[in-house]
Amino acid sequence: MPVPPTPKRHILAATPTCLLGFDPWVAYGCFQKAGIRYVEVPAYPAVMGIKFGLTTFAPESMSLQDVQRLRERLQGMQLAPLTVGAFCDPLDFHQAEAFRRRIDFARQLGAPFVMGDVSPDAESGERRRELIRALRWFGDYAGERGIRIALETHEGPTRNGKLALELLREVNHPSVGFNYDTGNIYYYNDDIDPAEDIKEIADRVIHVHLKDTQGGKGEWHFCALGEGRVKFPAILQTLESAGYDGPYSLEVEGLEGEDLTREQHLQIGRAHV
16 A cells, blocks of 8 residues: 655645534535545544544454545545544553554555644653653554554643643654644643744644634633634744644634534534634
């Protein structure tokens, strides 16, 4: 099977979490109508799907033929898989095996990125050393298959650029980088401006989630881009200056308690293309 090609400069993609509460195929239909051509494919661990009410693909139950049919259905919608959303904890026994399978899944789909996660409690001591060893192993596994792992801006040692840089320096692997989530910086931190924080990690960013917010730490107020606190021009300029050539993926997750129709989501998507 050929190695997936690296995306051309500044591809615009979108993730199905832009339509939380809807099936991924509903999201893909909206993306198609909005003119978006690259998409993320959710393959979350079961615990994450249950916790956040997310519909997800299950690579463990999919044959090569199933994956091919998935790829063909996306192609029929003029969509190309860019990123597999794995979000598996590499230090959890069951999720570690699922993470390996999702790297294989990405290769089979032709998606060059897998979105990874880390253990929230692995900020120091032996847990951190275990995490570094695990990420190096997964980096080797992914690199041999032409896949790059983008660690998400989530709770723990990747919750902001400064901490993520420290971790990535210790991991020191060319196939392991960072997904900078412009809204999650506010969600997981107090008093950190992503326009400044991005300067810490810009040269290790390989994937970006474009997300805006009107809230602070722990507040689910992810509004349309440009309606919140995120200073996108400054962030994009920092990335450009660092030579960033990876994709930008829309992740407009909405406001807590908001109940939008498909058409309303579609209008939001069209406004961002």
